[in-house]
Amino acid sequence: NSVTALDILMDHKGQAIAPRHITLSTVGVIPGIRRLADENRPFHLAVSLHAATDAGRMALVPPAKKWPLADLIDACRYYAQKRGRRIFFEWALIAGQNDTPEQAHAVGQLLTGLNAHVNLIPLNPTNGYEGEPSDAAAIRQFQHILTSYNLPSTVRQRRGIDIDAGCGQL
Secondary structure, eight states: OHHHHHHHHHSTTTTOOOGGGOEEEESOOHHHHHHHHHTTOOSEEEEEOOOSSHHHHHHHOGGGGTSOHHHHHHHHHHHHHHHTOOEEEEEEEBTTTTOSHHHHHHHHHHHTTSOEEEEEEEOOOOTTOOOOBOOHHHHHHHHHHHHHTTOOEEEOOOOOGGGTOSTTOO
């Protein structure tokens, strides 16, 4: 359904949105990632990662229980090689949980050799979740460590805080 909707948005009879302006975001649905690679779809791919271990991902991204991290990264490598495209990995930074130097090194090692870009997104605090956003110093250190792995990253602007939504909302 998502791909059909994107086809409609790109169609000249619809919104005629150029594929370079479209990013399909996934929690890591491996069959979908492989399908996108095989069908040679023109849009960008973003994968919600948020942790560099299976246990960490399962705690933050419940669908991760179905698809182990090693299999997800294998599917991402397949996509990047087959499509010759960069993959964006989303990382909501949670103070003291996934913003540590150890986590930064783990994600650096995990994505080494993959055409990847990491979007670092400070967590948006919401009711029902105790996590807090990382502070500026932790974010800078995390980003510096990623750079040491030749892994580009961008610290995303926080949006949607006023309505308990937006990037950084797990």
